[in-house]
Amino acid sequence: MRGPDALGTLPSPSDLTRAVLDRCAAAGFERSGIATPEPSAYQRELHEWLEAGKQGTMAWLAEHLHVRTDPGRLLRGSRAIVMVAARYAGRGDADAATPEGHGRIARYARGSDYHRAFKKRLHAICDELREAHPGHECRAFTDIEPMPERELAARAGIGWIGKHTLVIEPRLGSWLALGGFATTLPLEAPPEQRTVPDHCGTCTRCIDACPTGCITPYSVDASRCISYLTIERREAIASDVQGRVGNWLFGCDVCQEVCPHNSVRGGDAGGSLGIPEVAGERRTLGLLDVLGWTPEDRTAALPNSVIKRATLLTLKRNAIVVIGNQLARRRDEGLVGRVRAIAADPDEPMLLRETAAGVLARLRVEAASSPIDRTRSDGHRSGK
Numbered sequence: 031m032r033g034p035d036a037l038g039t040l041p042s043p044s045d046l047t048r049a050v051l052d053r054c055a056a057a058g059f060e061r062s063g064i065a066t067p068e069p070s071a072y073q074r075e076l077h078e079w080l081e082a083g084k085q086g087t088m089a090w091l092a093e094h095l096h097v098r099t100d101p102g103r104l105l106r107g108s109r110a111i112v113m114v115a116a117r118y119a120g121r122g123d124a125d126a127a128t129p130e131g132h133g134r135i136a137r138y139a140r141g142s143d144y145h146r147a148f149k150k151r152l153h154a155i156c157d158e159l160r161e162a163h164p165g166h167e168c169r170a171f172t173d174i175e176p177m178p179e180r181e182l183a184a185r186a187g188i189g190w191i192g193k194h195t196l197v198i199e200p201r202l203g204s205w206l207a208l209g210g211f212a213t214t215l216p217l218e219a220p221p222e223q224r225t226v227p228d229h230c231g232t233c234t235r236c237i238d239a240c241p242t243g244c245i246t247p248y249s250v251d252a253s254r255c256i257s258y259l260t261i262e263r264r265e266a267i268a269s270d271v272q273g274r275v276g277n278w279l280f281g282c283d284v285c286q287e288v289c290p291h292n293s294v295r296g297g298d299a300g301g302s303l304g305i306p307e308v309a310g311e312r313r314t315l316g317l318l319d320v321l322g323w324t325p326e327d328r329t330a331a332l333p334n335s336v337i338k339r340a341t342l343l344t345l346k347r348n349a350i351v352v353i354g355n356q357l358a359r360r361r362d363e364g365l366v367g368r369v370r371a372i373a374a375d376p377d378e379p380m381l382l383r384e385t386a387a388g389v390l391a392r393l394r395v396e397a398a399s400s401p402i403d404r405t406r407s408d409g410h411r412s413g414k
């Protein structure tokens with residue numbers, strides 16, 4: 031790895047840029063590039079999206095709009111934004127059928143929290159640059175800060191923004207976490223950096239497969255997205271949407287699973303992951319385990335995990351919804367009894383009691399209107 035001396039002694043912006051991008055690669059970032067700190071080209075779309083309420087209860091998305099629409103304002107005097115990307119899963123990463131009694135975890139949350147892994151590396155690079163170039167500043171960001179990361183990644187030549195609104199790198203696919211840092215250093219796009227053209231073409235697979243139908247080309251109604259519903263939404267999930275949640279306990283990967291750019295092609299799967307700890311094998315969690323967790327159990331079961339972004343109450347609500355979806359496919363008296371017990375227990379939080387009561391009501395209606403279909407084994411399309 032290059033040290034501060036190597037970064038500090040380089041004379042020209044192009045050489046300094048080369049050194050910074052090499053340092054990013056040495057840190058494990060699989061792609062990096064330089065974005066200009068210009069205002070967003072999607073300001074009107076963002077305002078319309080917010081005015082339509084598509085952010086759901088994520089009120090923070092309407093905050094710090096001066097930065098979200100003008101990323102150069104994250105750091106006074108910004109002259110460049112270094113964008114980085116690393117995979118949390120490889121192309122062709124497919125899940126086996128979800129075992130009954132388990133809920134699925136989105137791929138980005140199966141290993142160590144990528145925010146921490148990215149920040150540790152980005153802060154180290156920023157510290158080196160500050161030390162090597164006194165008077166210059168850097169400010170790192172990863173998801174939490176109000177930066178238009180996907181637009182910046184596209185601007186930095188990392189990939190294009192697909193119709194599902196996620197960045198697709200032509201060789202690596204879209205299982206990518208993003209981050210970066212703004213800097214006052216005079217970095218410039220290297221000669222080989224190119225804008226990646228949109229390769230979605232006439233494909234509509236993600237739109238067709240989305241269980242809640244919340245994708246229109248290049249826009250997602252987050253208020254109906256399962257990732258939002260199972261992670262960020264603290265209130266009840268509407269009963270008419272619960273069936274569409276399928277087996278997802280935390281997040282949703284359907285639109286990325288069906289994308290042809292995430293399939294294995296010609297043996298070119300991108301090799302091993304640059305930051306391996308962000309990938310993981312925690313593909314599911316036991317639903318009854320989650321329902322039995324205390325706060326201490328949750329902490330112990332999810333060390334260094336982004337799953338803790340969802341509160342314990344949210345995870346338990348999700349577990350009841352998923353149990354209901356599995357019971358709609360296959361009757362299990364033990365699970366029915368557990369849901370009944372929650373609905374009747376005055377010591378359970380109201381959110382859980384109401385969710386359980388709603389599941390029981392839905393099962394009664396479905397049982398009365400049609401025989402239980404025992405042939406369906408995969409819940410994530412159950413709303414289609």
Ligand code: SF4
Nearest residue numbers: 240255256282284285
């Ligand atoms: S994450 Fe799931 S619900 Fe959200 S847009 Fe993608 S497929 Fe639809």
Ligand code: SF4
Nearest residue numbers: 192193230233236289
């Ligand atoms: S599934 Fe098709 S339309 Fe959707 S992002 Fe992938 S290539 Fe684009």
